[in-house]
Amino acid sequence: MTPKSPAVLQVRDFACERDGRRLFEGLDFSLCRGAAIQVKGCNGAGKTTLLRTLIGSNSDFSGEILWCGNPFPRALREMRESLLYIGHRGGVRAGLTPLENLTWYGADPESALQALDRVELYGFEDSLCHSLSAGQNRRVALARMFLPLAPRLWILDEPLAALDVAGVAALEKQMSAHLDKGGSILLTSHQPLALAGLDFIDLSDFAVEKSFVDIGGEHVID
Numbered sequence: 001m002t003p004k005s006p007a008v009l010q011v012r013d014f015a016c017e018r019d020g021r022r023l024f025e026g027l028d029f030s031l032c033r034g035a036a037i038q039v040k041g042c043n044g045a046g047k048t049t050l051l052r053t054l055i056g057s058n059s060d061f062s063g064e065i066l067w068c069g070n071p072f073p074r075a076l077r078e079m080r081e082s083l084l085y086i087g088h089r090g091g092v093r094a095g096l097t098p099l100e101n102l103t104w105y106g107a108d109p110e111s112a113l114q115a116l117d118r119v120e121l122y123g124f125e126d127s128l129c130h131s132l133s134a135g136q137n138r139r140v141a142l143a144r145m146f147l148p149l150a151p152r153l154w155i156l157d158e159p160l161a162a163l164d165v166a167g168v169a170a171l172e173k174q175m176s177a178h179l180d181k182g183g184s185i186l187l188t189s190h191q192p193l194a195l196a197g198l199d200f201i202d203l204s205d206f207a208v209e210k211s212f213v214d215i216g217g218e219h220v221i222d
């Protein structure tokens with residue numbers, strides 16, 4: 001697969017707000033087939049907000065989002081059919097077992113067991129998730145990346161959080177395989193990721209400028 005083939009997701013002149021506060025503006029990028037982008041930025045820069053906006057869970061934005069050349073909101077439904085989103089919390093239901101969590105997402109039991117095996121949760125498939133460790137719960141969430149016929153666009157918020165070294169390596173390998181098959185990945189991470197051809201967006205570069213005005217010895221943020 002040649003990287004930088006057609007763009008699946010495009011963002012143009014993009015700005016996001018939370019509670020009336022503008023987080024970043026002037027963001028433009030394209031995510032192509034076979035390509036991965038890591039969104040970087042300090043705590044509170046707006047990384048999660050950006051991802052949640054792109055999946056249609058935050059409407060406080062301006063600018064344009066296109067899926068395969070078609071603009072949102074019309075194309076949102078089509079995009080979601082091709083989307084695997086794993087958020088901060090991972091979408092793991094604590095009162096269910098790992099196996100039940102994966103079948104809840106539509107996996108057949110045999111594929112679910114194989115995926116759980118790939119994330120080293122063999123033997124824990126019938127334990128309740130609230131009895132698992134943070135890293136094991138993260139693995140339950142990430143097991144969705146190991147199911148057959150995984151969607152082609154992966155949007156992952158801090159997928160490496162709580163994973164041990166072996167878990168990170170397994171995830172990097174799976175991401176690489178996904179890219180080789182023409183899939184696309186947009187992710188956030190505070191940790192470095194070993195992924196060939198990974199591009200970066202630093203939201204700090206798009207932060208809204210704050211001007212400091214000195215009034216009577218006090219600094220006021222305008």
Ligand SMILES: Nc1ncnc2c1ncn2[C@@H]1O[C@H](COP(=O)(O)OP(=O)(O)OP(=O)(O)O)[C@@H](O)[C@H]1O
Binds near residue numbers: 045
């Ligand atoms: N549920 C919420 N309600 C209101 N404002 C929020 C909410 N979540 C986040 N924010 C605001 O949006 C800003 C951006 O938050 P966001 O979670 O997108 O940042 P982030 O870059 O992902 O941070 P981190 O690296 O800490 O995960 C925060 O500083 C906060 O002020």
